[in-house]
Amino acid sequence: MASDTTEQEIRLGISTCLLGEAVRFDGGHKRDRYVVDTLGAYFRFVPVCPEVEVGMTIPREAVRLVRSGGEIRMLGRTSETDHTAKMNVYAKRRVAALRKLNLSGYILKKGSPSCGMERVRIYTDKGMPVSSGPGLFASALMEEMPLLPVEEEGRLSDAALRENFIVRVFAYHRLRALFEGRWKLSELVAFQAREKLLLMAHAPAAQKQLGRIVADSRELGRVQTREQYSAGFMAALAKPAKRQRHTNALQHMLGYFRKLLSAAERSEIAMVVEDFHAGLVPLIVPITLVRHYVRLHDVEYLSGQTYLEPHPKELALRNHV
Ligand code: SF4
Incomplete structure (x- = not known):
């Protein structure tokens, strides 16, 4: 793939489910009409589904973020299977690969423990919501590419x-x-x-x-x-x-x-x-x-x-x- 920014094509990273691909934990998608039908005419999307790319199945158990011992962990909602280490290693590697694609922006799925840009609920290990923050993949993305314009699909309706x-x-x-x-x-x-x-x-x-x-x-x-x-x-x-x-x-x-x-x-x-x-x-x-x-x-x-x-x-x- 060419990586010359002087070319006309403007690339945006995007959470895959927003494009209508059935990659969500429940086997569904979250196709966003404005993103696909309007922005799609101007930008080339680079879809990324961290949960599928890390090897989780479709459908799969939903995950959530849990604060435990000063760390944010990504755990299965019922089984409490710990996906944190796998997701963090994957996110680092994937973001490094995305850097080479000269993205000009990124649209993330609101509220996702992997993709959410902000205000993703964080729970105690007893299951009580205590605070909020970005999803694990989104956090790695924004840390590694601090100048990249990032937005969530929900906020694009404003x-x-x-x-x-x-x-x-x-x-x-x-x-x-x-x-x-x-x-x-x-x-x-x-x-x-x-x-x-x-x-x-x-x-x-x-x-x-x-x-x-x-x-x-x-x-x-x-x-x-x-x-x-x-x-x-x-x-x-x-x-x-x-x-x-x-x-x-x-x-x-x-x-x-x-x-x-x-x-x-x-x-x-x-x-x-x-x-x-x-x-x-x-x-x-x-x-x-x-x-x-x-x-x-x-x-x-x-x-x-x-x-x-x-x-x-x-x-x-x-x-x-
Ligand atoms: S929010 Fe992210 S991890 Fe979840 S289905 Fe969409 S792209 Fe995959």
Whole structure:
């Protein structure tokens, strides 16, 4: 399999049962329509079912997480068969193999003792729920690939979380394409310039901090620059882009039209931005208007901004935020 991130294909790891494959403990599946029918048109899925891959049968006894002697163990619900060591060894090996596939994101099955991203119930050995945390495989995945955008299928039904996840997936793909091979400082400078407004909409302080990393890159050296920039970039985009910050980014863009548009045209955009700020129209409305004028007047700096189209418009993610 090719592993070049500059290719068009964007790969997402996924819990196999979400694709409709009958791999669950009860012989069923958890096909997610949005994931399969909508996201499936844009991403290539890499399915992983940790329980089946570790050798458990279909159907099988359900497992749960149990806190025992300061450790989290994965035990059969009735038999208390201990799957912990096998699962941990498998997870380490499988995650190492996944690293080589250049994934740009991962969709996990909510609530699973293997795949759950968070809030998976953890029980006492007497069977009482005491706390919660990630499933064993998910925990290894997130520890080994801390920058990888990870989300659960349940949370993707929330418009803001969904938009944020897809923004991060495309951004991570761009980031890895940038740092693949022997990147030049001029490419990083151009990248930071293109991402400026997207970063402003998510985390303005981080956008400035990233600018400082770029400016200091000669002193930092290549490895430190890449690591610090990558961590800062993904952390910034993980912060939700609030309405006020979108408004600031949109108003910032308006400044570029000062000499190009008539007062009436500028006031039309300003009014639409105000409507968005007041929650009367979704983000796609001011964005569409701005894009129209950017195209019309060929505003080079703005036309290169990923903020204007951080993901395919057909996904309609900005129609609901
Ligand atoms: S949640 Fe994970 S372990 Fe469970 S069936 Fe789905 S893919 Fe397999």
